[in-house]
Amino acid sequence: MPVHKVLVVGGGITGSVLSLALAQRGAEVDLVEISPQWFGVGHGITLQGNALKALRSVGVLDRVLHRAVPFDHMRLRHxxxxxxTDLPTPRTGGADLPATAGALRSDLQxxxxxxxxxHGVRVRLGLTVAGLDQWPGHVDVTFTDGTSGRYDLVAGADGINSAMRELIGITAxxxxxxxxxxRVVGERPAEMDCAEVYYGGPRYKAGYSPISADRCYAYLLDENLDTSLIGPRAPLELLRERGAGYRGSWGKIIASLPEDTAVDHRWIETVLIDGPWHRGRTVVVGDAAHACPPLIAQGAAMCLEDAVLLAELATGSDPLERALEHFMSRRLPRVRMVLRNSLQLAEWEIHPGxxxxxxARIMSETLQSLTAAA
Structure with missing residues (x-):
């Protein structure tokens, strides 16, 4: 029997798309988000063609592209x-979609x-799962506000530091x-028409992408700095100091940032559950199951593919156990390949020469392989 009532834990991009895809296929969906507020925040995001394909499948692509900036190539600079060089980008979502689009995370969310x-999803904010009991035909869930519920399927989409992952006994x-x-958001220079990456400077690399008609997302990949600097309000002067030596449009963007610009600084982390992502009737997806460094810009796409496929299989005709096995057989090899190649690129960045x-070969081969259906 297909699932009917589903709990989705986490209201970010993965959890939102999963909830939407399930509701569109007739499931009754509860979405819980630990934050007391639910709206788009953050910097820019790169959505490659397979991510755009997933957004189209749940009916939000036109709205996203109304403000996003599509492009079909990227430039590498000194x-x-x-x-x-100027490189064409494979259309991983098919010939009828842009190869890539830059967007504000807030616009997407x-x-x-x-x-x-x-679509009638019941959204509950400011709480999450406190405990769960698995049974052959359902999961009984206790929430942190003392309420409870019974579900056919529980899906944890609560990010790289997933509490759901630990709750169901997965040790990754x-x-x-x-x-x-x-990461920063700044003014988009008139000449910026695609993503560009700068190599050979004092750090691993710098780059940017247009994300709206007048805004761009710029970043600098650096060594791991002191943990006290991690957070959404790193000093702008530190970014300028660490990025000194990168000129061209990147240098102009950073120099023009207002002094009150929000500078997000994070250590890049990775995780992969290299085995089943489910235990009984509970499964973790998206960054809770796999998170890779942003060297190929496939993080969001992998999460969105998870969400769309899980909704399709969980509401299909197969018993849930078989549906989850099928889900894993399709997702794990693809995610493993993207993560492996992203980590290889990171290794080469850290150890130049x-x-x-x-x-270029690794990036091209990865994206070309992703043109196959998820």
Whole structure:
């Protein structure tokens, strides 16, 4: 029997798309989000074609693309801004979709929030799961506000530091990759028409992507700095100091940032449950099951593919146990490949000059392989 009543834990991009896809297929969905507020926050996001395909499947793509910036190529530059090469990007979502789109995370999340409400998902904020009891035909859930519920399926989409993962006895934990990232949103220069990456400077690399008509998302990949700097309000002066030596449009963007600019700084971490992501009738998906460094910009796409496929299989004709096995057989090899190649790129960034290093080949082969259906 297909599932009818589902609990989704986590209201980010993965949980929102999963809730929406389930509701559209006739499931009764509760979505719980630990934050007391539910709206789009954060910096920019790169959505490659397979991510756009997932958004189209749940009916929000047109709204996202109304404000996002689509493009079909990227440029590699020297640290001084000189052009290395202009590369076409494979259309991983199919020939009828852009290869890539840059968007504000807030625009994407706002579109998903509105669609989730419009499709009758019951959204509860400021709470999460305190405990659960698995039974052959259902899961009994106790929430942190003392209420409870019974569900056919519980899906944890609560991010890389997932509490649901630990709650169901999966021992995988995030580990640092060995690099950190500064992120900012700034004014989009008139000449910016695609993502660009700067190599050969004082840090691992710098780059940016257009995310709206007048805004861009810029970043700097650096070594792991002191943990006291981690958070959404790192010093702008530190970013400028660490990024000194990158010129061209990147240098102009950073120099023009207002002094009150929010600078997000994080250590990049990774996690992979290299085995079943489910225990009984509970499953974890998205970054809770797999999170990779942003070297191929496939993190969001992998999460969205999880959500769409899980909704399709869980509401299909197969028993849930078989549906989850089928889900794993389709998702784990694809996610494992993306994570492996992303970590290889990170390793080459951290140790430049490694014999045999060929980032362009790895990126091209990865994206080309993702043109196959998820």
């Amino acid at each position: 640290a001084d801004g000189g052009l290395i 706002d579109a998903l929030c509105d669609a989730v409400h419009a 934990r995030p580990s640092p990759v060995g690099m950190s990232i500064f 490694t014999p045999g290093a060929d980032p």
